[in-house]
Every structure is written in structure tokens, then in C-alpha cells.
Amino acid sequence: MASNPTAILTSLLRGSTIEDHEEVLKAANAVLKSSKNNPDALHTRVVALLKLDRFDDALRALDDGGDKLSETCVLEKAYALYKTGQLAEAEKLVQGASTRGLKHVAAQIAYRAEKFEDAASLYKELSSEAVAIEGEENDLRINSSATDAQLEWQGNGDSVESSRKKPTREDLEAFETSYNAACGCIARGDLGAGSVLLKRARDLCEALDELSDEEKRAEVLPIMVQQAFVFTKLGKLEEAETLQKMINIADVPEPPSRVIAQNNALAATTHNDNPFTTQRLFESVPNLSHTEKHFEHQASILRRNRYTIDLQAQKYPGVAKSTFSTILTSPSPSISPYINSLSVLNAAAHAKNETGKAGLKAILPLLEKRPNEVGLILVIIQLYLLTNNPGPAIALLEGFFKRLEESTTPADQDLRFAPGLIALLISLYRLSGQTSPIKTELGKAASYWRKKSKPSLSLLRAAGTSLLESSRPEDLSAAGEIFSSLRSQDPNDRTAIAGYVASYATTDLPKVSSDLDKLTPVSRLISGIDAAALEEAGIPTLPTPSTPASKKRSLDEKEKEKPVPVKKKKISKSKMPKDFEEGKKMDPERWLPLRDRSTYRPKGKKGKKKAMELTQGGVVKEEESLELAGGAGTVKVEKAGGPGGAGKAKKKKGKK
Secondary structure, eight states: OOOOOEEEEEHHHHHTTTHHHHHHHHHEEEEEEETOOOOOEEEEEHHHHTTTTHHHHHHHHHHHHHHHHHHTTTTHHHHHHHTTTTTHHHHHHHTTOOHHHHHHHHHHEEEEEEEHHHHHHHHHHHHOOOOOSSTTTHHHHHHHHHHHHHHHTTGGGGGGGGGHHSSSGGGSSSSSHHHHHHHHHHHHHHHHHHHHHHHHHHHHHOSSSSSSSHHHHHHHHHHHHHHHHHHTTTHHHHHHHHHHHOOOOGGGGSSSHHHHHHHHHHOOOOOOOOOHHHHHHHTTTTOOOOOOOOHHHHHHHHHHHHHHHHTTTTTTHHHHHHHHHHHHOOSSSOOOOOHHHHHHHHHHHHTTTOOOOHHHHHHHHHHHHHHHHHHHHHHHHHHHTTTOOOOOHHHHHHHHHHHHHOOOOHHHHHHHTTTTHHHHHHHHHHTTTOOHHHHHHHHHHHHHHHHSSOOOHHHHHHHHHHHHHHHHHHHHHHHHEEEEEEEHHOOOOOHHHHHHHHHHTTTHHHHHHGGGSSOHHHHHTTOOOHHHHHHHEEEOOOOOOOOOOSOOOHHHHHHHHOOOOOOOOOOGGGGOOOTTTTTTOOOOTTSGGGGGSOOOOOOOHHHHHHHHHOTSSOOEEEEEEEEOGGOOEEEEEOOOOOOOGGGOOOOOOOOO
16 A cells, blocks of 8 residues: 655654654655645745755745745745845845844844844843743843843944843843853943853853763853953963963854964964964964854954065065055944044054154154044044143144034044043143133034934933033033933933033032932931041142252251262272382372472573573563663663562663
8 A cells, every 4th residue: 555645744843853854854755756846845845855954955945945935934044044044135034024033033034244233132122021931031131141242242232221231130141141141342442341140151061961961061161262362461370371282273163253263362472473384374274154254243253363474574565555455445434443443454554563753754744644533533533642842732632523524424523522532632732731621622523413213322421420510500511411411311320410500510409409309418428428537637648849059058958968988989900100108199280291290300500590580480580671861871670570579770881
């Protein structure tokens, strides 16, 4: 008796489990041989292929089944397109999804396409509805926390609810949610909390009984890779090196994680000073398929690392050409972190890794060709600061802001008041001692962002705090408006409440009297302060710089000064004179010629007479000629000074 294939398929489906998808596929194919257009067999074959991870075969089976099968298997087709990396086609298919299954697939497609805000919205919608199957609630918690972490990595942490940023008790009960919470902390820069949560995730994973040792190893290795990264960032190099030795990169199951593990191991290595060896190791990782690609924030870091290694290998022209071609494809000006980092690498390639004045000389000509490139401007500002020259740095940034103000493009206006650039200008003003422009700049930025639907909260806080330092009523009123808008964003923001109260405390106290109870009581703030001890200690004063002292010293200062004994230098015997005697005073005139010394005595009558006529060391003779009366002649009179200046003239006979 011939067996009925449809009956066989039905019996198999009734008793099938997750382990026998091959048998189900064989039965479905057997039915289709006798009944080519059997809708149940076609559908069963597609599901079996999906269960066996044969996604390309599933898409071919859907195409073979025709449009009717595709309309019936929308969920299956969308999932197969998602798994094969055809995200655009999958997104079109699930657009406006109404069923719960399609919403799950739509959320996964949005996550893989890096549209994390859409994914978060879908998961929030699914969480608000009743759970359909067992274990779905746990899956939703894991996927939602992963989406929150990706939003933080993407720089959109403001889109994550503040209540979700702190891990809950449920998050600490599973290693997946603990790992996702750790990634969120790492993305926000909270490395300490991230390290604790990673340890928790690893301990929970290793304690699971339902996983085999091989499965545990596959789950633990990515956690260990992340732990090594965090230890390196925290400066705990010994712990990072110990973890790196425990990680066999070849055992990391997923190729994208394997590439990241290799990159982190190279970055943490300090003993390899050969850039060519580093380059060879960096390029030894396997190439990824389009279905295994990294997220953009990961891929951008890997590309920057490759350029950095090329710079160390002195491949300057290649880095300059490659980075510039990518920069040209993006709109300018831009505050994209990746594009601006490429500008930095491009400048380094042109300067051949030189800094200081040599680097400025090579990079400043680039600014003439690309005056609105934010990354290039930031590099030049940094080089000016390294040469202790903040004046040109301020002028450069102010000139850039002026060009943006003259633009009519909305994106340029957003860039003009970008919080990071405003913070840089404020820092430069403070560095150069210019305090007056700070308040003006913060006020302009706050006025701009208050009109936006998504204002910069950190900038508004800084602007409000700066205005509170003023005693002018108009500044205090502006600060009150800023803190009032902050309170509308988050009514429980204690900083905004305190700023709001401080703004009106001196001008309109009844307006803020109802908010006083929301602040921490003064008694609690000063509970740990000992007022008596402070009063007894007095007011601390810092030492003032002393003025230049007068060159004249008082008698007391001179008496206090004691001559410092000078240690006599011992002279070698070869340099001693022959008649030198220890303790005998040396002749101070020993350097003078013999005839110029006071002890010189000439020999002979002529020598004595000549010596008498010499002026050096002797008495100068003064002669005077006198005429005799009656024209009898002249007489020479010699003057010799004696005591009192008197002397007698000696007359000589003259001619008669």
C-alpha cells in the first residue's frame, strides 16, 4: 500500500522537535514531488530551511513558490532577508508591521541597520503589550538593553531614558543584560562601573548549568575581550596583560569579535616598537563578509588605527590621499567625529608627524584651501597651544564662527553653537585671562538652543551658572529662564531647581518659595562643619609674590651675613715656583716688570740719574726760567715740593 506523503508530513509535524528539521525538510520535499504547489509543503520547506540557517536556500524556495507564497510568508521572507544582509529590502517588507512577530523582526532589522532609535521605539511598544510566548519578556529586556548601549556608543545617549541608564535588579540576574549594561557604562565613560558589571556578567555565565563548557567558552571570550579593553583604559596594564594571555584569539567564535580582539591586543602591546611588524599583524585578521560587518563606531576606530599604523610606518602620501578622498565625500563644515579624526590624520601626514612650529608651518597652507574644515582648525589650535600662543588660536576660532554666522544654512547655525566648540572657545578665553566675552558667548548659545526641540542640556546648565555669577537683574532673569526651561525637560533635575531658586532669591523670593523645600536643608549641608574650629583657624591667606628687594642692605642684614668659607684648591707641585715656602706671603708685585717694582734699584751713576728723571714712582721736577734785571740773562729755577708746598730756588749762573 503506497504511503500518503501529506499524511507523513502531518505526522512528522505533530511529533517534530527542534532536533529533526532535516527530517521535516525531507518530508516536505517528498510531498512537493507529488504535489508541486502544495501550500503547506511549500511553507514547511521554507520554515525548515530557516531553522537550518540555510537562509539563501529559503529565499530561493520563496521565489520558486511564487507571489502567493511570498504574501503568506512575509515574516519568513523578512527574516531571511535580514539574515542575508539585505536590510533595505527587509525594511520595506516590514514597514508598518502590525503583528507581534513582524514587530520583532522589524526591531532587529532597525538594530542591524543602526537605526537604534527606531529599534528602541519598537521594543518599547512590544514591552507595553502582553507577552505572547514564554521567555519573550527576557528576550525583550536583553534586546532593549543592547539597543540602549548602542545609542550611547552612537553618541545619542540623550535618547535613553535616565531611569534606564542605571542597572536594575533584573539586569543583574542574567549575564546578557549585565554585559549590555556594562557596555552602556563604558560608552558613557563610566569605566569603573563597567568593569564591575563585566565581572558580574562573566561570573553569571560561568555559573550556568544549562550551557556546555564549549558554549560557555564561546560566551565568555567576548566578555573577556571587553574586560581587557576596560583594564587598558583604566591603566591597569598588568590585569589587561594577564587577560590577554588567557584569550586565544583564534577561539573567539564570531569573526567581528575576533578582529576587535586582535586590534585590542595590538593596542595594549608596549614592547613592540617595530611599526612594520604591527602593520603585518593588524592586516592578518580575516576579511569580513557583508553579513558580518562591524557597527560604524567600531569600523571607524579600526580604520583610524590602520591609518595611525601607516603613519608610524612613514607612509605619509598614502594616508594623506586616502583620508582626503573620504573628507571630500562629506559636507563641510561637519562635526562628525569620524570625519574630524580623519582631518587630524590628514594633517599629521602632511606634517610628517612633526609638532610645534614645524608642524604649523606644514599645516597652515592647508587651512587656506580648506578654511571651514573643523578637524583641521582644531589641530592648528592645539599646535598654537603647544607653542604657548593662545592669541592666534582664539582669532582663528572667532573667525570661523564669524563665517558661520554669515551663512544662511540651518546646519551651519547648529555648528556655530555646537556645545563642544563653544566649550573650546570658553576654555581659550579663560586661558588667556579674557573673562568678559565668556558670559556673552554662553548667553548667545543658550538663547539659540532654547529655541530648539532638542536643546543641549549641558550647555544650558553652563550658561545659567555663568549668568548667576552676575549681580545685574537682567542676567539673573535670563538665568531663571534658562533653568526654568531645564526644569521643563526634567522636573526632578536638582541642579535646575537649585539654579532656578538662586536666580530669583534676591529679586522675587515669593516666586521660588514653594521650591525651597525641594532643596537639601542648610542644616544638613553644614552638619559636618565645625564652625568653632574654622573661627579659631582664622582666614587662610596665600603667600603673595615678593617685590624685588632693594640693593642696599641694612646694617643688621650685613651683620647677620657671615662669610662663607671658601675651600682652597690644592695646587700641584709642578705648578709651584722653585722658591715656594708654605705659609710665606707671595710678593704682590711679582707680575710687574723688574724696573716697575718698588724694590728696583738701578746700577751706576747714569742709571741713578736716569731713574731720578723718570716720573713713575718718583717726584716730578718742575723748572722755571727767570730773566735777570738789565738784560743780564736768564736763570733756571728748579722747584722741589716740600712740606707745606714751600721750596727754595737754586740759582745758576748765566751768561753775561
